[in-house]
Amino acid sequence: MHLPLSGLSAPTPSRRTLIRGIGGAVALGAGVPLLSACGGSGTASDPKTVTVGSNASDAVPKKAFADVYADFKKQSGITVDVNTKDHNTFQEQINSYLQGTPDDVFNWFAGYRMQFFAAKKLASPIDDVWAKIGDNFPEAMKKLSKGEDGKYYFVPMTTYPWAVFYRKSVFQQYGYTVPTTWDELIALCKQMKKDKLVPIAFGDKDAWPAMGTFDQINFRLNGYDFHVQLMAGKTSWTDAKVKAAFDHWAELLPYHQDGFMGRTWQDAAQTLVAKKAGMYLLGTFVAQQFTNKDDLDDLDFFPFPEINSAYGQDTVEAPTDGLMVSKAPKNHAGVLKLLEYMGSPAAEELYLKGDPSVVAASAKADTSAYSALQKKAFDMIGGAKTLTQFMDRDSRPDFTSTVMQPGLQKFLQNPKGVDSLLASIERQKKQIFATS
Amino acid sequence: MTTDTTTKSPEAASVPPPGAASAPKRAARGRRRLLTRRDRFTLALMAGVPTVLHVALVWVTALASIALAFTTWDGIGFDSIRWVGLQNFEQLFNDNPQFWPAVQHNIIWFVVLILIPTPLGLFLAVQLDKRIRFSRVYQTAFFLPVVISMACIGFVWQLVYNPDTGLINSLIGANTPGHYIDWIGDPDLNLWAVLVAASWRHTGYMMILYLAGLKGVDPSLREASALDGANEWQTFKNVIFPTLRPTNTVVLVVTIIEALRAFDLVFVFNKGAQGTELLSILVTNNIIGESSRIGYGSAIAVVLLVISLVVIVPYLVATFRKERRS
Numbered sequence: 001m002h003l004p005l006s007g008l009s010a011p012t013p014s015r016r017t018l019i020r021g022i023g024g025a026v027a028l029g030a031g032v033p034l035l036s037a038c039g040g041s042g043t044a045s046d047p048k049t050v051t052v053g054s055n056a057s058d059a060v061p062k063k064a065f066a067d068v069y070a071d072f073k074k075q076s077g078i079t080v081d082v083n084t085k086d087h088n089t090f091q092e093q094i095n096s097y098l099q100g101t102p103d104d105v106f107n108w109f110a111g112y113r114m115q116f117f118a119a120k121k122l123a124s125p126i127d128d129v130w131a132k133i134g135d136n137f138p139e140a141m142k143k144l145s146k147g148e149d150g151k152y153y154f155v156p157m158t159t160y161p162w163a164v165f166y167r168k169s170v171f172q173q174y175g176y177t178v179p180t181t182w183d184e185l186i187a188l189c190k191q192m193k194k195d196k197l198v199p200i201a202f203g204d205k206d207a208w209p210a211m212g213t214f215d216q217i218n219f220r221l222n223g224y225d226f227h228v229q230l231m232a233g234k235t236s237w238t239d240a241k242v243k244a245a246f247d248h249w250a251e252l253l254p255y256h257q258d259g260f261m262g263r264t265w266q267d268a269a270q271t272l273v274a275k276k277a278g279m280y281l282l283g284t285f286v287a288q289q290f291t292n293k294d295d296l297d298d299l300d301f302f303p304f305p306e307i308n309s310a311y312g313q314d315t316v317e318a319p320t321d322g323l324m325v326s327k328a329p330k331n332h333a334g335v336l337k338l339l340e341y342m343g344s345p346a347a348e349e350l351y352l353k354g355d356p357s358v359v360a361a362s363a364k365a366d367t368s369a370y371s372a373l374q375k376k377a378f379d380m381i382g383g384a385k386t387l388t389q390f391m392d393r394d395s396r397p398d399f400t401s402t403v404m405q406p407g408l409q410k411f412l413q414n415p416k417g418v419d420s421l422l423a424s425i426e427r428q429k430k431q432i433f434a435t436s
Numbered sequence: 437m438t439t440d441t442t443t444k445s446p447e448a449a450s451v452p453p454p455g456a457a458s459a460p461k462r463a464a465r466g467r468r469r470l471l472t473r474r475d476r477f478t479l480a481l482m483a484g485v486p487t488v489l490h491v492a493l494v495w496v497t498a499l500a501s502i503a504l505a506f507t508t509w510d511g512i513g514f515d516s517i518r519w520v521g522l523q524n525f526e527q528l529f530n531d532n533p534q535f536w537p538a539v540q541h542n543i544i545w546f547v548v549l550i551l552i553p554t555p556l557g558l559f560l561a562v563q564l565d566k567r568i569r570f571s572r573v574y575q576t577a578f579f580l581p582v583v584i585s586m587a588c589i590g591f592v593w594q595l596v597y598n599p600d601t602g603l604i605n606s607l608i609g610a611n612t613p614g615h616y617i618d619w620i621g622d623p624d625l626n627l628w629a630v631l632v633a634a635s636w637r638h639t640g641y642m643m644i645l646y647l648a649g650l651k652g653v654d655p656s657l658r659e660a661s662a663l664d665g666a667n668e669w670q671t672f673k674n675v676i677f678p679t680l681r682p683t684n685t686v687v688l689v690v691t692i693i694e695a696l697r698a699f700d701l702v703f704v705f706n707k708g709a710q711g712t713e714l715l716s717i718l719v720t721n722n723i724i725g726e727s728s729r730i731g732y733g734s735a736i737a738v739v740l741l742v743i744s745l746v747v748i749v750p751y752l753v754a755t756f757r758k759e760r761r762s
Contacts, residue, residue: 091725091726092724092725092726094726095510095511095512095725095726095728096511099512099513113726116726120512120513122512198613204621205620205621205706205709206707207707207709257613258613258614258616258618259599259600259611259616259617259618259621259622260618260621261618261620261621261622261706261709261710262597262598262599262618262619262620262621262622262626262706263599263600263621267598267600267601270600271600397725397726398510398722398725398726398728398729401721401725402721402722402729406533406534406709406710407533409709409710410533410710413623413710424531424533427531428527428531428532431527431531432729435508435510435518435729435731
């Protein structure tokens with residue numbers, strides 16, 4: 001739920017955000033979905049305007065989107081009226097926002113979270129847009145943009161992979177090589193410990209980073225299909241395969257940084273910056289913490305090592321952000337034009353100029369302006385056989401936030417109690433998925 | 437309150453009967469209507485608007501959440517509300533690993549607040565009441581945390597407790613691998629760490645309440661006990677403290693409320709993760725979000741409501757009984 005979008009740090013919700021959120025809850029409790037306060041204004045019926053509800057409230061993406069929309073206006077003569085809301089608030093209120101009078105187009109995430117609103121009929125299918133932009137995207141992206149009914153509901157803009165980050169100079173200094181298998185990873189951790197390094201930097205105060213570790217271990221060990229089934233609530237959490245994933249995690253846990261429950265990912269990243277830690281499993285947004293240019297150039301990453309040779313390293317976790325269309329857009333023709341434009345490589349290139357912390361979702365975008373890190377990320381995603389989003393985007397968010405986040409934290413505190421924990425997760429999962 | 441009751445008030449009765457111009461039929465029937473139509477309209481507005489707001493924002497929401505506690509609802513469209521009877525409560529009591537710790541933590545919260553900052557606040561108040569030098573300075577210093585919002589207090593104490601860069605770990609060197617103290621993450625520690633911050637604020641609050649109470653103690657009582665040869669402790673125990681009874685009641689109620697509504701400090705501190713779960717945070721986590729569990733969250737809210745009523749109803753009954761007697 002608190003996953004940073006587009007690799008931009010999600011600030012801890014301010015008190016105001018919190019209160020607004022609670023206000024939303026109260027309104028919902030009363031059964032009055034009146035929170036669409038900043039929905040489409042009176043100008044929405046104007047054929048020369050398209051309204052966009054945006055969660056890009058951080059300065060960098062906000063500016064980058066503004067540049068893209070300015071360019072769109074130049075080309076089409078259609079003005080994009082952007083309603084920006086605080087990133088976390090947007091997420092908390094999306095429910096009531098989409099039921100009220102939402103903007104024509106809104107920023108959202110690919111995967112289960114997109115499918116959820118599509119299935120609830122709160123979004124419009126956009127197959128006609130995809131008929132024109134389809135060639136711009138690789139197969140994995142197409143798959144990500146479809147609802148459960150097989151129709152397209154999403155135009156991907158940007159993405160970023162999760163991987164194991166390290167500093168080239170540290171690996172050079174100690175003569176480490178990049179591990180490609182589980183055994184090599186464990187051996188490297190042991191060696192790092194001997195060399196008085198923290199093998200794996202880690203902070204789980206925000207409760208979501210642990211999900212990333214679980215995802216990697218699970219799809220490496222049990223494969224993409226099993227992972228997706230598990231996330232969709234179709235496989236039991238008490239399955240021996242899940243237990244095996246937790247056993248692997250327990251084996252790796254002693255090499256994680258001490259005191260991770262009280263540490264944010266930003267603080268954990270600082271141990272990598274300071275060369276006190278050898279590795280760090282996170283999304284590419286970790287680069288934001290490398291404010292010094294030399295440090296940033298020293299940063300590199302490798303895909304999470306292979307555990308089961310049947311699956312190798314063919315799955316990449318790459319949360320993808322993009323746009324969706326609300327249930328009844330007022331300017332339908334304008335919306336189609338806008339999304340067609342946003343799905344073009346040119347729009348993505350322009351966006352990335354303003355926000356270089358992510359990479360383009362389109363396979364056709366020009367990568368010549370990319371940094372080495374971006375180029376590597378782009379290739380990694382392009383070469384993936386299958387893409388996952390992230391636990392809280394691949395599964396029901398109510399399940400991940402109320403059951404998995406505390407559940408994984410419990411496991412981290414007490415890896416030995418995994419059996420009863422998995423039984424408890426399975427019981428709660430059944431209850432949540434039963435309500436659909 | 438309706439307009440009819442207002443017409444019977446003595447002030448209203450003293451107003452000379454207006455509206456003589458109205459039809460004789462109406463005048464005959466409405467002799468007791470002493471207010472003009474405009475007066476009645478104004479009164480209706482003054483009494484009606486707050487009543488409507490109160491009913492809509494307090495009663496309807498409270499009753500709606502009680503009703504929703506027996507349903508499942510994801511918050512999308514009213515047709516997705518489904519009646520499930522007691523299922524939410526069964527799940528809550530049997531399957532939710534966070535529920536009982538949350539209840540327990542709310543109770544611990546109350547016990548700690550009543551046992552530590554409350555006596556401390558009383559102690560400080562008694563000391564300051566003696567008009568020692570710089571009394572105002574101390575008073576301000578102790579009261580300052582009360583002025584700051586809980587959310588800010590959470591931020592400030594995070595800086596103190598941060599395991600890597602925080603004040604405590606930096607001073608005692610507990611931020612190196614091997615000997616690490618995770619004040620925020622360790623489930624055996626973090627509740628107490630938060631409670632220190634909560635007590636820090638609560639002490640000032642209690643101090644100011646007791647200080648006000650002490651100002652109301654009749655000086656002749658002290659004089660009398662001094663003449664009787666009582667020492668300071670005896671005076672306090674047998675004379676001053678008994679006269680603080682009304683203050684103690686207020687303190688008790690305030691502390692119970694503080695314990696039940698504990699939320700912001702913990703939410704800022706670590707979002708109610710392992711070791712610091714609270715009922716209010718469970719409610720929030722279940723209700724706020726993209727696909728919320730509004731029925732389930734309401735069930736937790738109902739539990740919180742019942743606990744509050746168990747505490748508040750006896751207090752109100754006692755208070756009203758006292759008022760009626762006097």
